[in-house]
Structures are given as structure tokens and as C-alpha cells.
Amino acid sequence: MPTIKAYIFDAYGTLFDVHSVMKELNSLYPDKGEAISQTWRKKQVEYFILRQVMGRYKPFDQVTRDSLVYAVKENDQSIDEDQIEHMLESYRQLKHYDETEEVLKQLQGNELIVFSNGSENMLHPLIQFSGLEPLFSDVISADEIKQYKPAPAAYAYALEKAGVKREEVLFMSSNGWDISGAKSFGFHTAWINRNGLPVEELQLKPDAVYEDLKGILEW
């Protein structure tokens, strides 16, 4: 194994639990919080990937708004502009997973980078709110190049900003589509398989599979 010079972390689902908005959703929509949260995330990913394929880029905050509206409608509920803003604000205060801080502290001294599809107006407030910001050397948004992961151009941009060789990167994500895209681009990959799912059948196996971020310490 070559030496890893940059540890690049996906944000949503990997460092931060996108379903930590469920409490807020449940207070707006009793008993529907889980269903809406699941559909919200599913459609958010679907929408930014579709926009990438169709050549109709819109930033992550817009896509997150659109997918929330869809999720609410699919569950036969309605949402007004204030409620949308409230939920987007909750999305800037997602909980990070329990082990995150400890793992980042143990990796200090290395180049630790966040690379996310989140637009700056979503991603930066989130990382600031979490208190994790001082533990990272850089936070890169795919919005800076307006190419969503898993497009190769997105990973290429992050690599350029990291200033290392692609085989010196260890990329970590809990998202199967993201870990496949990173492997396809040529990064070393560690899939944080938080939900115990099978490896994607894309002939792009991750180099390592861990159940949470602590696994990286064994890399």
C-alpha cells in the first residue's frame, strides 16, 4: 500500500447523520418523520445525480429544498416557505456520528479534508456548528466546480485542491454511489457501511469496508 497523504471524507451520511432531522420532521408531521426523512434523502441524491446527467446543475441547497418538498408531498402533507426554511436550517445543524470527533483527533497531523456535494451555504455552517472545523485542513464543495460526485470531474477537482497524487488519497464515504465513483476515479476507498448493506455490484469494490469511522484507524 502506498502512503496515504490525504484523508478525504464525504460529509452527508459519513460524518453527519442526515436523519438527525427526524425529530424536527416529527414535530411538524407526527408519525411521518421517518418516512419523510428517508424519502428526502433518497430524492436529494437522485435529484443531484439526475441533474448531473441532464446537464442541469443547480446547487445543493436548491436540490435539498426540492427533494424536501417532494418528500412531503409523497407523504400527503404540505409545507410552507417558513417551514422549508426551518428544515433547511435544521439541515445545517445535523448531528455528527458519535465516533467522528475521536477519530479525527487520532488522525491529527495528517491532511484531513471534507469533500462534499453540499454547497457552501449548507456545508460550511454545518461544519462550523458541529465544532469539528478546527480538526480539518480544508473543506471542499463540489459547488466550486459545479460538478456533482460521482462525476470524475468532481473527484479530479478535490484531488487538485488536495495537491497530492491520486493514489495517495484515502477517500471515505458511507454512500455506495460515492465510494464507487471515487474508486472509479482512482482513489483508495474505505466504505463506511453504516447500514450493513451488500457491496454495490459495479465491479468497483472498495479497498476496505468498515462499519463506522473507527475502522479507518486500522487502515
Added chain:
Amino acid sequence: MPTIKAYIFDAYGTLFDVHSVMKELNSLYPDKGEAISQTWRKKQVEYFILRQVMGRYKPFDQVTRDSLVYAVKENDQSIDEDQIEHMLESYRQLKHYDETEEVLKQLQGNELIVFSNGSENMLHPLIQFSGLEPLFSDVISADEIKQYKPAPAAYAYALEKAGVKREEVLFMSSNGWDISGAKSFGFHTAWINRNGLPVEELQLKPDAVYEDLKGILEW
């Protein structure tokens, strides 16, 4: 409304019920047929769209095989090579929806085209088996250009083969991602909303929404 000179139909989910494999799945995996069928279709679409974004095209038969293997694993089951071949053969004998034949007969005299992401070795046997083949003037596979819908290049290829102007096309699909891609490209679109879902929040509303193909006769 300009005159429609070509009626272009998506195949899987639109003319043909992808879940008509459920009986075969249930005989292999008692009580798991529905779950496996749902995941199979979900991952099939996810995989060809991801391959489009990653620039890793593989034909639909391979993607359909991969997504079946994933779906079986996700449901804690296993599948051997003979069973995979058996299921792919079932996928070449999907049932068409009840109203399909009558609607196609009523539209005779018009240019009626199938345009699908299906590779020829999946799509042509399917249409032959259904008995619907004589009702179509052409069957176009995205595999001929190796660009999956909803990429604009895929719709452009179908348009070129249809030999009409893009505003003279009525494109029909039950798939939200497909109807959005066709609208984005500039076709007139009729969404066959078989599952009573909300319109996708992509700012690409279909021109008409019908609950099955009979609606097209009112266009």
C-alpha cells in the same frame, strides 16, 4: 400545440410491467419476491444512471444481471448462474400492461417508436414475445449509441432516428427520471403516472399526466 409526428414510448415500466417477474422470484425465494423485485428495479435504474455519470458504460443486460445479484444479496439470499439466466429470460417475457395493445392499435397510422435503455438482446426478444412488434414502426436501443437516458445525447439519438423535429415528438414514460430527461431535452412529454406519485420537483413538469396509456388518446 404543434402536430405530433412521432409517438415515442419508453419500454420498462411504461409498456411492460417490470414486476411481472415477481411470480418467478417468489418460486425461487418464497415470500421475498416482491422485496427482491422492487430492489432489482431500483438498483437497475441506479446502476445505469451511475454508470452514465461515472463514464463507465456497460450494456443493460449486464446492469440487469448486476442489480439482480445485489437485490438477492440485500435480501440475504443467494443465486447461481443458472438461476440468473432463468431470471434474465423472464425479463425477456415481461407482461405488457393491459391497455397497451388497444392504445397502440388506436394510434396506428402514426409513427410509433419504442426507445429504451434496454440492450438489443433484452429489448428485441421482449417486444417479439409480447406480440406487439407489428404495431411499432421502429425499436431504438440506447445501447446503439452507448448513452443511457436521461443523458441528452440519448434523446438526441432517438430524435435523429425518428427523423422529425424535437417539438413534433410526444414522449411517454412512467419513469420520473425519464420524463424529466425528455422534457429537459425538448420533447413534449406525457407522464404515465401508474403509481399516483407527485410530479418530480425538478422544474421540468410533464405536459400531461395520465394514469395509464389510454390517456394519450386524449392528447
